[in-house]
Amino acid sequence: MIDSILDQPLSQWQTEGTLDKEHIVLSSRIRLARNFKGIAFTNRDKEDALEKVDTMMRRVPSLLTKVDGKSYSDISLDKLSGIEREVLVEKHLVSPNLVEKVNHRSVIISDDGAVAIMVNEEDHIRIQSMAAGLNLTKAYERAVQIDDAIESTYDYAFSEKFGYLTACPTNVGTGMRASVMLHLPALAITGKLNRVVRSIIQLGYSVRGLYGEGSEGLGNIYQVSNQVTMGISEEDTIAQLNKIIEGLIKEEEKARQSIAREHSDAFEDRVWRAYGVLAHARKLSGAEALSLLSDVQLGIDMGILHMKSNAFFDKLVVITRPNFLSKYAGQDSMTADERDAYRAKVVRDALNIEQ
Amino acid sequence: MLCDDCKKNEATIHVTNIVNGKKTESHLCQDCANKKEHADMFKQLHQSFGQFPKFSNSGSFGQLGSSIFDNDFFNNDFFTNAVYPDGLLQDSHSQRCDQCGMTFDEFNRTGKFGCDHCYEVFDQEITPLVKRLQGSLAYEGRVPSRGTGVFKTRHQIKRLRQELNKAIKGEDYEKAITLRDQIKQLEDSLHKDAGAKTDESSAS
Ligand SMILES: [Zn+2]
Ligand SMILES: [Zn+2]
Numbered sequence: 001m002i003d004s005i006l007d008q009p010l011s012q013w014q015t016e017g018t019l020d021k022e023h024i025v026l027s028s029r030i031r032l033a034r035n036f037k038g039i040a041f042t043n044r045d046k047e048d049a050l051e052k053v054d055t056m057m058r059r060v061p062s063l064l065t066k067v068d069g070k071s072y073s074d075i076s077l078d079k080l081s082g083i084e085r086e087v088l089v090e091k092h093l094v095s096p097n098l099v100e101k102v103n104h105r106s107v108i109i110s111d112d113g114a115v116a117i118m119v120n121e122e123d124h125i126r127i128q129s130m131a132a133g134l135n136l137t138k139a140y141e142r143a144v145q146i147d148d149a150i151e152s153t154y155d156y157a158f159s160e161k162f163g164y165l166t167a168c169p170t171n172v173g174t175g176m177r178a179s180v181m182l183h184l185p186a187l188a189i190t191g192k193l194n195r196v197v198r199s200i201i202q203l204g205y206s207v208r209g210l211y212g213e214g215s216e217g218l219g220n221i222y223q224v225s226n227q228v229t230m231g232i233s234e235e236d237t238i239a240q241l242n243k244i245i246e247g248l249i250k251e252e253e254k255a256r257q258s259i260a261r262e263h264s265d266a267f268e269d270r271v272w273r274a275y276g277v278l279a280h281a282r283k284l285s286g287a288e289a290l291s292l293l294s295d296v297q298l299g300i301d302m303g304i305l306h307m308k309s310n311a312f313f314d315k316l317v318v319i320t321r322p323n324f325l326s327k328y329a330g331q332d333s334m335t336a337d338e339r340d341a342y343r344a345k346v347v348r349d350a351l352n353i354e355q
Numbered sequence: 356m357l358c359d360d361c362k363k364n365e366a367t368i369h370v371t372n373i374v375n376g377k378k379t380e381s382h383l384c385q386d387c388a389n390k391k392e393h394a395d396m397f398k399q400l401h402q403s404f405g406q407f408p409k410f411s412n413s414g415s416f417g418q419l420g421s422s423i424f425d426n427d428f429f430n431n432d433f434f435t436n437a438v439y440p441d442g443l444l445q446d447s448h449s450q451r452c453d454q455c456g457m458t459f460d461e462f463n464r465t466g467k468f469g470c471d472h473c474y475e476v477f478d479q480e481i482t483p484l485v486k487r488l489q490g491s492l493a494y495e496g497r498v499p500s501r502g503t504g505v506f507k508t509r510h511q512i513k514r515l516r517q518e519l520n521k522a523i524k525g526e527d528y529e530k531a532i533t534l535r536d537q538i539k540q541l542e543d544s545l546h547k548d549a550g551a552k553t554d555e556s557s558a559s
Binding site for chain 1: 394471475494496
């Protein structure tokens with residue numbers, strides 16, 4: 001199963017889930033941070049504590065199978081190559097933080113790829129549950145099911161006063177981070193994104209790029225998530241975030257309508273130019289590919305271009321990432337130049353199939 | 356003239372900057388200018404959060420007035436600089452968590468606690484810190500079901516009370532009556548539990 005995780009750009013949950021037809025919300029994600037009672041946190045770097053958590057978590061895959069009938073694989077990071085570890089990061093299955101060290105670090109992944117539990121990250125475990133489109137509740141329900149199953153076997157670090165105890169006080173309480181990944185090209189093109197981002201941040205929510213801080217603007221993909229984990233229940237957090245996302249979708253729709261109304265000629269030209277470069281370029285950098293793919297996807301959403309598969313954009317976003325691309329090419333080391341050439345070829349081939 | 360950044364589109368925006376007495380000119384297309392403005396804004400946001408985290412309870416959700424960009428939030432000495440007044444730190448310098456060996460000084464440097472017991476050892480320091488970071492000290496989330504029966508019931512009661520208030524406000528009296536009965540039932544079971552415990556301890 002690990003091979004299909006590393007070789008396939010999309011997991012099962014991404015291809016069978018219902019994507020909205022405008023393709024604004026790409027995915028929803030719930031993360032629960034949990035630690036075990038009486039064991040030093042990961043940052044203490046104590047061999048016995050790391051090993052203990054590692055050993056405890058080895059029992060979890062079979063435990064979870066008993067609960068939901070799905071199969072889970074346990075992947076030790078020290079058994080993977082550097083490129084394979086980076087592919088897990090590019091696919092958002094693990095955080096960059098987890099792959100910094102490998103000893104006793106692992107990830108438990110469900111066969112549909114919708115669940116990934118990081119072991120010995122900043123907290124002992126971080127349960128991540130994903131769903132296609134805007135569906136935080138579905139992701140939350142599965143996360144809770146897993147949380148309950150683990151808690152029925154092991155004692156969590158929990159206090160009546162602070163809730164779930166985490167290494168960082170910004171997570172203490174529910175330990176929950178709910179986030180939604182969105183494609184917001186029209187807000188970016190019309191220059192309205194900055195204002196919208198500011199207002200979301202003022203409400204106490206964070207907005208980051210595809211790969212967290214520093215990647216803002218990449219492919220016009222953004223993640224919006226809650227910050228606060230105290231004084232509010234998980235359900236209320238999700239309800240508030242849902243409201244914010246619904247507002248954000250409306251803003252993006254309005255921007256798309258205004259483009260169609262006021263700049264349809266210029267926009268059509270832009271989409272076809274992007275398509276032309278993707279279909280014929282012999283070299284593409286990662287950032288350029290994402291930016292052109294974003295234009296093309298918006299062109300598809302607005303009825304200018306037509307593709308066969310619905311998940312075209314999501315798939316190519318992953319395929320064009322540097323490590324995934326190297327793995328795809330079956331090469332351990334590629335120079336940036338070789339990669340740009342190979343990226344252009346993969347994108348050309350993909351467009352040929354889609355048309 | 357072509358855009359300096361992408362070298363593809365016609366440059367329509369011309370900016371003159373004077374940095375250290377040196378004049379630089381940049382010519383950008385609308386696209387690249389938008390991108391630049393966007394990147395600058397995020398840079399500014401991250402910088403300002405790093406230096407002066409603003410915490411307020413006045414947001415419409417009564418929560419953080421600012422953004423904390425996860426891990427990077429703690430990369431600088433912000434605890435010592437901004438969140439923690441020096442005076443409060445003095446007492447706990449020598450205190451050490453007896454389970455993991457963490458001192459509060461160490462926490463101030465890293466922004467991370469060492470184990471669950473730290474939350475008890477440094478309770479005095481953590482309480483105001485969490486209040487500032489989170490805007491609230493009231494835990495409202497899920498409760499593990501094992502070994503915490505009484506606590507779970509108390510939480511359930513708290514939630515039902517909130518629902519009861521909502522029902523009353525919405526003049527849904529039928530629902531309010533059902534909720535009131537549920538709360539009473541839970542409270543009775545709580546008292547029974549407490550009674551049983553007292554009996555046990557007095558017997559031993
Ligand atoms: Zn340009
Ligand atoms: Zn400790």
